[in-house]
Amino acid sequence: MAQNIKLKIAGNEYPMVAPTPEMEEAMRLAADEINRKYYSYDSKYPDKSTLDKLIIVTLNETVNRIACQKRMQQLGEEAKELQDDLDAYLANLK
Secondary structure, three states, X not given: OOEEEEEEEOOEEEEEEEOOHHHXXXXXXXXXXXXXXXXXXXXXXXXXXXXXXXXXXXXXXXXXXXXXXXXXXXXXXXXXXXXXXXXXXXXXXX
């Protein structure tokens, strides 16, 4: 059941709809992580605007997501190769 929630990010409140309790938890964790990174940049770059700091957070998170996707693809390929090797080995035992 969807739930209306409010997330506070960089000092601003945003009304959101969480379709499931699991999604609500994920949204709250994401907001906490965004805030943690935002306030880290806030202390490093006090002269930058809120938008600039949020753009840096977004860029870093997107780069990390792309790197994780590439790594997951590599691991999937390695797992397939290992499965193929195992299948070939087991076929030779017969």
